[in-house]
Amino acid sequence: MIFDDFTFLSGHFIEQDTYVTKRPQGRSDWLLTFTLEGEGYFINSGNERICRPGDLTLLKPGTPQHYGTKKDHTWQFVWVHFPSIFTETNLLPDEEQLILTIESESIRERIHRAFTRMLEDSRERGEYWFELCSSSLREILLIMAQKTNTKVDARIEEVLHLLSQQMRQPIRIEDLAQTVGLSPSRLSHLFKASTGYSIIDTLNRMRIQQAVLMLEHTGRSASEVCYDVGFQNYNHFTNQFRKWYGMNPSTFMKERR
Known part of the structure; x- marks a missing residue:
C-alpha cells in the first residue's frame, strides 16, 4: 500500500x-x-x-x-x-x-x-x-x-482496567483478587503500594471524576449523576465528592455556572 x-x-x-x-x-x-x-x-x-x-x-x-x-x-x-x-x-x-x-x-x-x-x-x-x-x-x-x-505490575494494570470497565457495578475485592490470582489481602497491599491509593479509594475517585465531567457537560442533576456513575446512596456520593473536590456537588455546579 x-x-x-x-x-x-x-x-x-x-x-x-x-x-x-x-x-x-x-x-x-x-x-x-x-x-x-x-x-x-x-x-x-x-x-x-x-x-x-x-x-x-x-x-x-x-x-x-x-x-x-x-x-x-x-x-x-x-x-x-x-x-x-x-x-x-x-x-x-x-x-x-x-x-x-x-x-x-x-x-x-x-x-x-x-x-x-x-x-x-x-x-x-x-x-x-x-x-x-x-x-x-x-x-x-x-x-x-x-x-x-511507568512500571506497574500487570496484575494491578488488570485491576485498574476492571475498575474502569465495571465502575457502575458493585465491586468485591475478593472477586478482583481471584481474577488476578492473588489473595484479597495481598492484592490490597500490592495495589496501594503501586498506586498510592486503596482499591475502594481508586474506584470512588474514578466515579467522582466521571461525575464531574457529567455535571460540567450534561444537563443531568447531581442526583441523576450519582447513580449514573455507580453510587447507590446520594449521601455517600456527596461525601466522596467533598473528599476529592473539597465541596459538595451543588456548590461545584454553582461555581461552574
Whole structure:
C-alpha cells in the first residue's frame, strides 16, 4: 500500500519453522510486530531474542533485520511497516530494537484490536484509510510509551482496567483478587503500594471524576449523576465528592455556572 512517497504495510502471518527474513541493510521505515501464538526470534548484533505471545517488537529504520520462526514451532503474528512521521516513536527508548512484553490480558486484547482495525482499514482503502490506520497505530505506540515509562505490575494494570470497565457495578475485592490470582489481602497491599491509593479509594475517585465531567457537560442533576456513575446512596456520593473536590456537588455546579 503506497501513500504519497512513503509506505504503510500491514499483515497477519502464520509461519512454520522454515520461515526467515533477512534484510542486512534494514529498511527506511519502522517495523512493529505483535506475537499472538507460538514463538519467533529476532537477531540483532549477534544476539537472539525470543518473541512469545504478548510480545511487541519495534525496529528502527536502518536496523539490520533478521527474524523468523523457532525450530519445531509455528509463529503467528501481526505486523506493520510504517514511516517516520509518527512522533510517538520519540516517546520510546532510543534503541535499534525494542521488545516489550505485555502481560495484561486486557492490554493484549486492546493491541490486537488495534492491529485488526489497521488490517481492515488498509484492505478496505476507504477515503480516510490512512488516517484510520494512523490512529490505530498511534494507540499502540502510546501504550508502548506508557509501559516503558511507568512500571506497574500487570496484575494491578488488570485491576485498574476492571475498575474502569465495571465502575457502575458493585465491586468485591475478593472477586478482583481471584481474577488476578492473588489473595484479597495481598492484592490490597500490592495495589496501594503501586498506586498510592486503596482499591475502594481508586474506584470512588474514578466515579467522582466521571461525575464531574457529567455535571460540567450534561444537563443531568447531581442526583441523576450519582447513580449514573455507580453510587447507590446520594449521601455517600456527596461525601466522596467533598473528599476529592473539597465541596459538595451543588456548590461545584454553582461555581461552574
